[in-house]
Amino acid sequence: MAELHKHTYQLASRAHQQEDTLIAVGDQLIGGDHFTLIAGPCAVEHEKQMHQIASMLHLHGVRFLRGGAYKPRTSPYRFQGMGLDGLKLMRDVANTYQMYVVTELMDFSLLDEVYAHADIIQVGARNMKNYHLLKQLGGIDKPVLLKRGMDATIEEWLLAAEYILLGGNEKVILCERGIRTFDTSVRNTFDIAAIPLVKSLSHLPVIADPSQGTGNRNLVTATSLAAVAAGANGLMIEVHNDPEMALSDGPQSLYPEQFNAMMGQLRAQVKLSGKIIPDRQKLRNASQEKLTIS
C-alpha cells in the first residue's frame, strides 16, 4: 500500500499544494475564481473562416481562440490540417482581435513551430498517455492544456499531469472532454462528476470541453451550463461560421446564433457559480481603443 502510494501523483495533489494554481497568460488569469472561455473552430481552415469566427468571439469578450493546425484524424483519408500555414494564420487572426492562441501539439518534432505560435499548448486526448511527449513538455515555459484520454481514469490523468509538473512546468490546465462508454447515442460520455472530483484532489485548473464531450451541438449549451454549475474553471467550445461546411467535427460545432444565445445564459451561470468572467462591454471598448490606436 505504501509501495502503491509511492507511485501515484504528488505534485498534482492538494496535499502538495492546498491553494488553487493560478496561471497567467498575458493579461489573463486561469484558475481559482477566474472563468476562462476558449472558443473557435475544430480546425483552422482558411482566412475568412478564422476572421468571421474570431470577430464574433471578440464581440463577446472571448480572449482565447482555439483551432487545430495539425489534426489527429481517425482516418488517413480525412483532412489532416493546414499545418504551419494554419498556425501562422491563427496567430495573425488572434493578434488582430487581442486573443490568445490555444492549439494542439501532436508530436514533439513539431514543438518548435507550435511553441512559436501558441500561447497555450494543447495535448489531445489521444496523446494523454504519450509519456515521451509529456516529459518534453515538462521542460517548456508555456502552459499546457492536458485533455483527459477517452480511456483514462482520474488517477491516470493526474499522473499524466505529474509527468509535466515533475519536469518543472507548473502551468498545467486539465480539460475533461468525455470518456468512451457503451452508449453511442452520444460521441463520448461527458463525465461531469470528474470536475468536482479532480478539483478536490488537485490544485490545478479544470476546464471542460462539452463539444468533444458530447459530439452533438444541440447538447453543448446544456452541458456547458452544467459544467459551470459543477465548478469548472472554464470551457472550451467549438463554434464555426458554417458548421455544415466544416472540414472536421461539424456536428459538434455550434452555429454562430447558438453561440450568441448561449453566451447570455453562460454569463448568468458563471456569476451564480461564483466565478469572474470578463465584462463584455468593457473588453470590447478597451480592445476597440487598441484597434483604433494600432
Add this chain to the structure above:
Amino acid sequence: MAELHKHTYQLASRAHQQEDTLIAVGDQLIGGDHFTLIAGPCAVEHEKQMHQIASMLHLHGVRFLRGGAYKPRTSPYRFQGMGLDGLKLMRDVANTYQMYVVTELMDFSLLDEVYAHADIIQVGARNMKNYHLLKQLGGIDKPVLLKRGMDATIEEWLLAAEYILLGGNEKVILCERGIRTFDTSVRNTFDIAAIPLVKSLSHLPVIADPSQGTGNRNLVTATSLAAVAAGANGLMIEVHNDPEMALSDGPQSLYPEQFNAMMGQLRAQVKLSGKIIPDRQKLRNASQEKLTIS
C-alpha cells in the same frame, strides 16, 4: 430502416406528443416547469431515523420522501430491507409531514403492498429490463419512476418506458442515475448529457439521482446543481441522519448539514434554470397549520 423504426419507441417520443407530460401527485405537479425534489434515506431502517430525516426535509419544503423497504443488494449477506413493516413506517412518517412516498417495487408479486403504501412506484436500475414487470406496471394508475439501467442505452431506456406507456399508464418519470464505465474512481458515471438528450427525444419528465450517479456524497451537491443547469425536472437525493451507521449506501448519503447547505444553492440554481420550486416558508406555514388542525 423503416423496419427498424417500426420497432423503436413511439408513445414516448416528442413526435407522438410535443408538449411536456405533466404528472399530478396529490397537490404536486411533476414535469414541465415544475421542479421536483425527492429525498430520503437509501433504506427505511427504523422509526427514529425516518422521523429525523422527514422532519428535516419538511423544514426545507421537500414533499417527496424516498426510502427502500425491499432492497436489491448485490450480496445476500447484506441488509435486505424491512419489507412490509418498512412500507407501513414510511407511509406513516410521510403522512405526518404531508409528504408523498416514493419506493421501489422489486417484483410483481409485491405490487399489492407497494401500491397500497406508495404514491410513486420506483423501478430500479437492475429491473429496467425486466419487461414482465414493466408490462404489469402499464396496467396500474400510479406514476412509475423508471431508473435507467446501468448498462442501458438511451433507446433501451425509452423502450422500457414504452412498455409501460403501451399498457395504458402514461405517468412515467425517467430518472438518470449513472452508467457503468471503466472508471472506478466513482461508483457510476453520471451521464449529464442524457438529460438534455432525453428531454429533446421525449415528452416525459426527466429527473436525476446524483447520489447513485456518483456514489460519493462529496460530489452530490456539484452534480445536483449541474443536473438542474442541464435541464432536469427534478432530483432524487439520498440523505441520512447518521450516514456512518446507514445499513446501505452510507458513503453516498448526505449528512444533514450537507443537505442544509446544498438547499440554498439549489434554490438559486433552480430559479436561474427557469423552474419553479415550492417556497419553503409558505409550505412550512401551510403544513404547520394542518399539523395544528389535525
Add this chain to the structure above:
Amino acid sequence: MAELHKHTYQLASRAHQQEDTLIAVGDQLIGGDHFTLIAGPCAVEHEKQMHQIASMLHLHGVRFLRGGAYKPRTSPYRFQGMGLDGLKLMRDVANTYQMYVVTELMDFSLLDEVYAHADIIQVGARNMKNYHLLKQLGGIDKPVLLKRGMDATIEEWLLAAEYILLGGNEKVILCERGIRTFDTSVRNTFDIAAIPLVKSLSHLPVIADPSQGTGNRNLVTATSLAAVAAGANGLMIEVHNDPEMALSDGPQSLYPEQFNAMMGQLRAQVKLSGKIIPDRQKLRNASQEKLTIS
C-alpha cells in the same frame, strides 16, 4: 476488509468446496470433465421449426434443447414469445428426440409452468440482478443456468449464484454470454478470460454462449472453439433451420450447414481440451432403439 469479505460469496467459492460440482440431469452429467452442448433456436416459433432443428441436433448427439417461450425483448413491438404453448411444444419435441429442455424463466409468477416443462431453468442476463427471483430459485430442485449480466462483474455474478445456493439449491450452472463495452462492431464483448477466472474461483460448472457473446453467426465457431480451449464445461449455441426468417436473433443463429461443419471441429477441440463429449453414433443408435421400442 474482514467486513468486506464477510459480504462476498462463500458457498460458490473453491474455498468452500474444492472439487468441481457435478449436476445430474437425467442420464447426463454437467461439470467436471463432462462437456455439455446445449443448442436450439433463440425462440420457439412453431412445430415444424422445432422438429427440423431438434432432429438435426439429435443426429449430432446433442442432448439439450434450448429455446425461449417468453422472450425479454428490448422493444415491446417485437415478438414476445409463444408463452405456454411454446413450452408445451418444446417439451413434446424434446421428448421425441430424447432431449432435455433448457428455457428461460422471466418472472417468478411463471415458475410453475416453466418448472413443469423444463429440465434446466435459465435466468437471463437481464435478470441476473433480479434478487427476488434468485431467492425463489434457491427453493426449487431443478438446475438453474445463470447467465452473466451484461454489466456484471465477476464478483456480482458469483454473488448472484450465492443467492440461489444460499436458498438450498446447489445446482447452479454459470454461463458467460458477453459483456457490454464501447465496441459495437460486435453485439457484446465475449469475455473469454472469465472462463478460467471463474473456474479458479468457483466449483460451479461454467459454460459459454458465443451466440449471444458475439451476436454474429460468423464468429460463433471460432469463439466456441476458443471457449472450449479456455476450459469451458460446455456451450450454448443458437441454431435455426431458417435464420433469415427467425423471429428473434436471426443474425447470431447458425445456419444448419454451419452447425454441421462446426461439430467436427468441436469434437476434436473438446477431446484435446480433456473433456468428454457423448459419442454421436452410440447415442444415435441408442436413441433409435428407444424410438423403435416406444
Add this chain to the structure above:
Amino acid sequence: MAELHKHTYQLASRAHQQEDTLIAVGDQLIGGDHFTLIAGPCAVEHEKQMHQIASMLHLHGVRFLRGGAYKPRTSPYRFQGMGLDGLKLMRDVANTYQMYVVTELMDFSLLDEVYAHADIIQVGARNMKNYHLLKQLGGIDKPVLLKRGMDATIEEWLLAAEYILLGGNEKVILCERGIRTFDTSVRNTFDIAAIPLVKSLSHLPVIADPSQGTGNRNLVTATSLAAVAAGANGLMIEVHNDPEMALSDGPQSLYPEQFNAMMGQLRAQVKLSGKIIPDRQKLRNASQEKLTIS
C-alpha cells in the same frame, strides 16, 4: 453513406487483397498458416535476466524475443526502461540465441536507435492513435507490430494500420491485447472475437497478447490456447526468470515453469488449429550447430 465509406480503410481490407499477407523476418514467415511465437520479459532489465529468459525460450524453439527498452509507464515514478543500453543488450542476447528482436518505439525521435536494433518495431496500445508516428512508420522497411488501443474499435484499429500501409509499408502485424471495460477483476478484457472478426475483414496477420490481455499470469495459458483456437496467427507472451522481482508487469509474467508447461499444450493446439509451429528439436539442433561453430 458513400462519403462515409470513402473515409474507411481500404488497403487493409480483404476487398483490396484477398489472400493473407505474409511477412518475412529473416528465415521466418509471419501470417497465413505460420504460427509466430514472441516471448520475453515486459522490460529489459539486465544482462543476466535477458540471458536466462532467452536461453529458456531458445530451448523451446522460440525465435522472437520481446522486451521493452523504453517503457510507457502510467506513473513517472516507476521504472522507465534502460533506453539505448537496453536496446543494445537485447540485440546482443537475441543474436546469441538466433532470435529476432521485437521492441516498442515510443516516439519518432527514437526511431533511429530502435530501427538499428530491432527486427520488428512495436507500436504500443497507448500510441495506436498517435497518427504522426504512424505516418512516419509508413516510410520504413521493417515490420510494424501494431497493438490495438485499449479504447479502439475494430475500425479505428484498421484505420491506424491504414496510416502505415498508405505510407508504403505493407508489413503490418496486428496485435489484440485487451480493451478497457467496466470489469476490473482483470486488467483488460481480452477481446477474443476480435481475432476472427479482424481476420475476416483484413488480410493482415493477427496475433494476440494474452499477458496484457488479462494482466494475470494464471489466465495466460487458457487464453493463449483460446486465441490459437480462435485463429490467431501467433502469440506474444510475457515470461520472466523471476517475476516477483520484475521491474514492470510482474503479475502478468509467466514463471519459467508455467511457460514450460504451457508449451506442450500450445504445440498440440497450434497443430489442431491447422497452423505450423517450428519444430523444437530441429531448431535446437540447428542452432546448437551454429552455436558450436560460432
